[in-house]
Amino acid sequence: MCLLILPDKPPVQVIKRMKQFISFVIKETRHILRDKRTMLILFGMPIVLMLLFGFAITNDVKNVRTVVVTSQMDPLTQQAAERLASSEYFNITATVGTPQEAEQLIRGQKADLAVIFAKDYAKKKEIQLMVDGSDPNMAQQWTTYAQQVLNNPVLSLVNLKMLYNPQMKSAYNFVPAIMGMLLMLICAMMTSISIVREKEKGTMEVLLVSPVKPLMIIIAKAIPYLILAFCILMTILLMARFVLHVPLAGSLIWIILVSIIYILLALSLGLLISNIADSQLMALLLSAMVLLMPIVMLSGMLFPIESMPRILQWLSAIVPPRYYIAAMRKLMIMGVGIREVFSEVIILSGMTLFLLAVSLLKFKNRLE
Numbered sequence: 001m002c003l004l005i006l007p008d009k010p011p012v013q014v015i016k017r018m019k020q021f022i023s024f025v026i027k028e029t030r031h032i033l034r035d036k037r038t039m040l041i042l043f044g045m046p047i048v049l050m051l052l053f054g055f056a057i058t059n060d061v062k063n064v065r066t067v068v069v070t071s072q073m074d075p076l077t078q079q080a081a082e083r084l085a086s087s088e089y090f091n092i093t094a095t096v097g098t099p100q101e102a103e104q105l106i107r108g109q110k111a112d113l114a115v116i117f118a119k120d121y122a123k124k125k126e127i128q129l130m131v132d133g134s135d136p137n138m139a140q141q142w143t144t145y146a147q148q149v150l151n152n153p154v155l156s157l158v159n160l161k162m163l164y165n166p167q168m169k170s171a172y173n174f175v176p177a178i179m180g181m182l183l184m185l186i187c188a189m190m191t192s193i194s195i196v197r198e199k200e201k202g203t204m205e206v207l208l209v210s211p212v213k214p215l216m217i218i219i220a221k222a223i224p225y226l227i228l229a230f231c232i233l234m235t236i237l238l239m240a241r242f243v244l245h246v247p248l249a250g251s252l253i254w255i256i257l258v259s260i261i262y263i264l265l266a267l268s269l270g271l272l273i274s275n276i277a278d279s280q281l282m283a284l285l286l287s288a289m290v291l292l293m294p295i296v297m298l299s300g301m302l303f304p305i306e307s308m309p310r311i312l313q314w315l316s317a318i319v320p321p322r323y324y325i326a327a328m329r330k331l332m333i334m335g336v337g338i339r340e341v342f343s344e345v346i347i348l349s350g351m352t353l354f355l356l357a358v359s360l361l362k363f364k365n366r367l368e
Contacts, residue, residue, distance in 0.1 A: 024216070025224065042232065053174040067094045067114040069097070069114055083150065094110075113129065114131070115146065116129070180295065184262075184320070191225050194274075195221060215360065266320075268359050272358060301325060326344055
């Protein structure tokens with residue numbers, strides 16, 4: 001004889017709590033969707049930043065205004081000048097006879113680079129480069145490109161094999177950095193402001209005395225921002241692939257999973273900021289000081305960490321976007337597997353657990 005044991009029905013209390021939890025999530029979602037200005041910022045900012053960093057703000061070397069300085073245009077000098085002019089990187093704007101004339105053109109912002117050929121260039125093959133050094137990074141790139149083109153009579157820089165970024169596009173470097181900056185700012189800043197807003201309005205006390213536990217209230221307020229951050233992530237990836245033509249060489253699954261860990265870290269940091277701040281203005285200022293400046297200056301977004309002073313390199317070790325940006329560059333551009341970004345994933349996971357534990361503990365103590 002066979003007995004069929006049916007599972008017990010879920011307790012009514014559990015179903016009731018789940019309904020209350022879902023109602024809190026729906027309430028917070030509707031509150032976000034009703035704020036048209038916030039929605040415009042949340043989805044407009046990624047699009048604007050992607051377009052700016054992809055097309056306007058770029059470190060690509062193109063059309064460098066170049067002056068040729070020579071006292072005689074012999075065949076070898078002519079060939080070297082033609083190699084410069086035929087590349088897409090340099091644009092010959094003038095030919096002068098003395099370095100002093102070239103310096104005047106650079107000082108007058110009419111040229112960026114001067115190529116000075118020696119009088120006996122056919123014999124000594126000596127070339128001097130004079131460059132506008134007001135932007136040291138670009139000046140270094142211009143001189144490097146010019147040396148590559150001038151020193152090889154057969155091959156130009158275009159024919160050199162560049163791994164992962166053959167066209168040397170700045171977007172390959174900026175897209176992962178924008179992802180790290182936006183996800184951190186949106187998740188942390190918006191979550192902290194959302195919770196602090198409840199405190200200012202006096203509705204947080206009403207929520208805390210409701211049947212739903214305080215922890216569930218915080219999770220319910222974080223879930224809409226988690227979904228929103230995921231939508232923004234997909235928007236950035238789609239724009240990177242089809243607008244900026246940045247490849248997604250690695251596994252999309254790993255890209256999304258690492259991004260989810262990073263989003264949870266940002267939400268935990270937003271919860272911690274909300275525990276410290278008592279007003280929306282303070283939450284905004286804390287987010288700007290704690291998040292914006294370190295992300296831009298110390299994460300490797302704009303400046304290589306290896307080139308920073310030793311003390312700033314140590315400070316950058318506690319900046320979460322540093323590890324996320326490094327992982328995204330490896331996964332998206334280099335196309336590596338999860339093993340090659342395992343250290344970054346471990347650090348991000350550890351930071352997430354630490355921030356979440358501190359935030360929840362501080363939130364519990366605050367309630368008591």
